[in-house]
Amino acid sequence: MDTQSQVKTTAVKGTDTAREVRPMVKDIYKAAHEARENGKKVAYMMVASHYDEILRAMDIVPLPTENYAGLCAAKRDMDRFLLRAEADGYSQVLCSYARIGLGFDSLRKELGHIPEGSPDGGMPLPDMMIGSSAICDPRFKWYQATSRYLEAPTFSIDVVAPPPQADLNRVRDYYINYQKEQFQGLIEFCEKQTHTKMDKEKLWEAIRLGDKAWQLWYDIDRLRVAIPSPMPSQDHFSIMVAGHYYTGTQKAVDFYQKLYDEVKYKADNHIGVIKDEKYRILYGGGLPPWHTLWIFNYFESFGAVFAIENVYRGFDPVQVPSHVTDPVDFLAWRTWLRATAYHEKARQNSGNPTVEKLLGIIKDYAIDGVMFHACRSCRATTVGQTHIKTELGKYCDLPMMQLVSDMVDLRDYSEAQWKAQIGAFIDALEARTDQE
Amino acid sequence: MNTINQYYAGLDMGSVSIKAVIISNQKITGWALIPSGGNYKTAATTVMTQALAAAKIRREDLCGIGVTGLGAQSTPFDARPMSDISCQARGCHVFFPSARTLIDIGGQFTKTAKITDKGKIADFLMSEKCATGSGRFLQVISRILQVPIEEIGELSLTSQHPIKFSTNCAVFAESETISRIAEGAKPADILAGVHKAMASKVNMLLKRIKLAPDVVLTGGGGEDAGLAKAIGQIIGHPILVPPNPRLTAAFGAACLTMETTSG
Numbered sequence: 001m002d003t004q005s006q007v008k009t010t011a012v013k014g015t016d017t018a019r020e021v022r023p024m025v026k027d028i029y030k031a032a033h034e035a036r037e038n039g040k041k042v043a044y045m046m047v048a049s050h051y052d053e054i055l056r057a058m059d060i061v062p063l064p065t066e067n068y069a070g071l072c073a074a075k076r077d078m079d080r081f082l083l084r085a086e087a088d089g090y091s092q093v094l095c096s097y098a099r100i101g102l103g104f105d106s107l108r109k110e111l112g113h114i115p116e117g118s119p120d121g122g123m124p125l126p127d128m129m130i131g132s133s134a135i136c137d138p139r140f141k142w143y144q145a146t147s148r149y150l151e152a153p154t155f156s157i158d159v160v161a162p163p164p165q166a167d168l169n170r171v172r173d174y175y176i177n178y179q180k181e182q183f184q185g186l187i188e189f190c191e192k193q194t195h196t197k198m199d200k201e202k203l204w205e206a207i208r209l210g211d212k213a214w215q216l217w218y219d220i221d222r223l224r225v226a227i228p229s230p231m232p233s234q235d236h237f238s239i240m241v242a243g244h245y246y247t248g249t250q251k252a253v254d255f256y257q258k259l260y261d262e263v264k265y266k267a268d269n270h271i272g273v274i275k276d277e278k279y280r281i282l283y284g285g286g287l288p289p290w291h292t293l294w295i296f297n298y299f300e301s302f303g304a305v306f307a308i309e310n311v312y313r314g315f316d317p318v319q320v321p322s323h324v325t326d327p328v329d330f331l332a333w334r335t336w337l338r339a340t341a342y343h344e345k346a347r348q349n350s351g352n353p354t355v356e357k358l359l360g361i362i363k364d365y366a367i368d369g370v371m372f373h374a375c376r377s378c379r380a381t382t383v384g385q386t387h388i389k390t391e392l393g394k395y396c397d398l399p400m401m402q403l404v405s406d407m408v409d410l411r412d413y414s415e416a417q418w419k420a421q422i423g424a425f426i427d428a429l430e431a432r433t434d435q436e
Numbered sequence: 437m438n439t440i441n442q443y444y445a446g447l448d449m450g451s452v453s454i455k456a457v458i459i460s461n462q463k464i465t466g467w468a469l470i471p472s473g474g475n476y477k478t479a480a481t482t483v484m485t486q487a488l489a490a491a492k493i494r495r496e497d498l499c500g501i502g503v504t505g506l507g508a509q510s511t512p513f514d515a516r517p518m519s520d521i522s523c524q525a526r527g528c529h530v531f532f533p534s535a536r537t538l539i540d541i542g543g544q545f546t547k548t549a550k551i552t553d554k555g556k557i558a559d560f561l562m563s564e565k566c567a568t569g570s571g572r573f574l575q576v577i578s579r580i581l582q583v584p585i586e587e588i589g590e591l592s593l594t595s596q597h598p599i600k601f602s603t604n605c606a607v608f609a610e611s612e613t614i615s616r617i618a619e620g621a622k623p624a625d626i627l628a629g630v631h632k633a634m635a636s637k638v639n640m641l642l643k644r645i646k647l648a649p650d651v652v653l654t655g656g657g658g659e660d661a662g663l664a665k666a667i668g669q670i671i672g673h674p675i676l677v678p679p680n681p682r683l684t685a686a687f688g689a690a691c692l693t694m695e696t697t698s699g
Contacts, residue, residue: 386644390644399558399559400559401560402561404564404565412565414565416506416544417544417545417562417565419509420506420519420520420521420545420547420562421560421562423517423518423519423520423521423522424519424520424521424522424547424549424557424560425560426519427519427521427522427556427557428556428557428558428559428560430556431552431554431556431557431558432558434554434556435552
């Protein structure tokens with residue numbers, strides 16, 4: 001790789017604590033390499049699958065392969081992996097996270113070692129791979145395809161959520177029991193790989209730490225209702241590292257406590273991200289453009305701050321009933337409650353849980369406009385996005401814009417087109433302000 | 437503030453051509469249009485010189501310059517880049533105050549916008565990064581048929597049996613066109629088919645922004661009578677076209693500059 005050609009992709013952050021994330025990202029891969037050297041087990045894994053605490057409790061080092069794709073994009077070192085996967089026959093419309101992961105493993109197999117100059121030292125070979133159906137289908141199939149390139153036992157967990165129209169009282173126990181079976185199956189798989197029985201006390205401790213971190217993260221986001229905005233979305237796309245890649249650890253709790261203190265201080269003292277906040281924008285959906293995060297600063301040059309976002313903190317804290325005393329039962333209940341949090345509201349209004357969530361955010365955060373990011377290769381966050389935008393428009397009269405590119409594949413991005421759209425969007429925000 | 441006899445310039449640095457318009461009191465007093473070529477700065481300087489000459493004024497007579505278009509960042513002038521959709525809306529508003537929906541078909545993209553009764557943007561949508569959503573599609577077909585681009589509109593209107601394209605991709609449409617020529621299809625019918633395909637794409641954008649009449653067509657697409665007719669038919673509303681529709685963004689940029697400069 002020609003390191004001389006590295007271009008700036010990142011955004012200027014709004015908080016000091018967010019600037020501490022980069023070493024945490026490096027440590028993810030460093031910890032995985034060290035684990036391999038010390039005989040600890042390393043697992044390729046998918047974040048937001050509700051099983052993170054199981055890995056922590058079993059002393060398995062998580063290696064989030066999707067995150068590695070985002071890192072490659074931020075370093076603008078993705079093409080060699082994308083092209084390799086495509087040369088191996090994977091379609092350009094397959095999830096680009098998956099293409100980078102598959103391309104990386106394919107190149108490593110051919111070379112016999114980690115491709116030279118891979119960001120943050122590359123990913124070590126895993127001892128196992130744990131896929132998931134949560135959020136999208138490539139996450140379930142990805143590691144099965146990876147078996148072309150490396151030998152490691154694979155387990156894919158099914159994570160289920162009922163449709164909003166379902167009678168929740170009628171189907172609840174079926175969903176929870178099925179989910180528990182899935183977690184139990186994963187635990188048995190992990191026990192087989194580690195030759196260690198699951199310690200339920202350790203699982204409880206990981207769950208306690210995980211929930212504490214996510215509660216703090218939620219509390220931080222509630223502080224962001226403050227005007228001017230104390231923390232922008234570009235910070236969210238950094239600080240999510242603690243919540244997703246350090247779930248179930250004290251490190252995540254400590255990080256969010258520190259961030260909470262900083263954001264609270266800023267909110268209390270009316271310290272905004274920019275000096276003259278004119279417009280508060282909601283990042284309505286779609287994975288972030290890891291290749292061009294500086295675009296958030298471009299919006300700020302027009303006085304527009306991304307006050308909040310609807311991606312990568314997909315669920316609010318939930319209250320699992322006190323009669324649940326088994327940690328695996330707890331995980332199953334928590335998954336169910338997270339998945340159905342907006343169902344009741346949806347049934348009473350728009351019929352769509354995401355629309356309900358966005359309407360609540362728009363009201364609470366005094367939002368002036370909504371931006372969506374349609375990622376060509378991310379079906380999970382893009383299919384239905386236009387529908388959500390249209391439905392949202394029926395319940396609120398705000399300027400909305402959909403930018404199109406991809407989360408990591410730069411070939412789908414056009415800076416000129418984005419800037420033309422952003423210019424018109426800012427003008428629409430201004431016209432709305434004039435009317436008021 | 438009295439703006440009579442005060443001159444403002446608008447520059448639209450598009451992907452295909454660069455346009456300069458000089459206005460005084462919202463009336464065009466001079467304009468020029470040249471191909472963008474490979475050097476935006478040189479082309480911008482040349483087109484501005486020509487427009488000033490047409491208006492019979494000197495550069496020093498200008499009270500302000502507004503610049504827009506995909507190449508706006510490359511302007512050699514001291515001018516703040518402006519959104520081309522907003523400039524189009526502003527320009528359309530002067531010609532047609534009743535306009536509420538704008539369609540701009542340019543060399544790179546098709547843009548649609550809802551505009552307010554004050555000529556400002558209320559909502560907008562752009563075509564995807566795809567040649568069939570842009571004037572480039574027409575250029576490709578014009579080249580294959582060897583019909584000058586400025587003649588395709590009138591020729592299309594003579595079509596009796598428009599052909600139906602089985603693809604929405606410019607690359608495949610090119611090979612499909614060649615196949616149809618080989619089968620003996622008439623150029624007029626091929627062009628009418630292309631216009632219908634483009635109109636269908638425009639209609640999808642308009643449905644999403646919920647079009648409201650009156651509807652204005654600008655950009656190079658506005659000079660194509662066949663395309664205007666096809667769009668009008670599919671949306672069920674008459675299409676208004678400003679005089680010299682390729683100049684609307686430059687004209688709007690000049691008007692917006694006049695408003696912001698003169699307060």
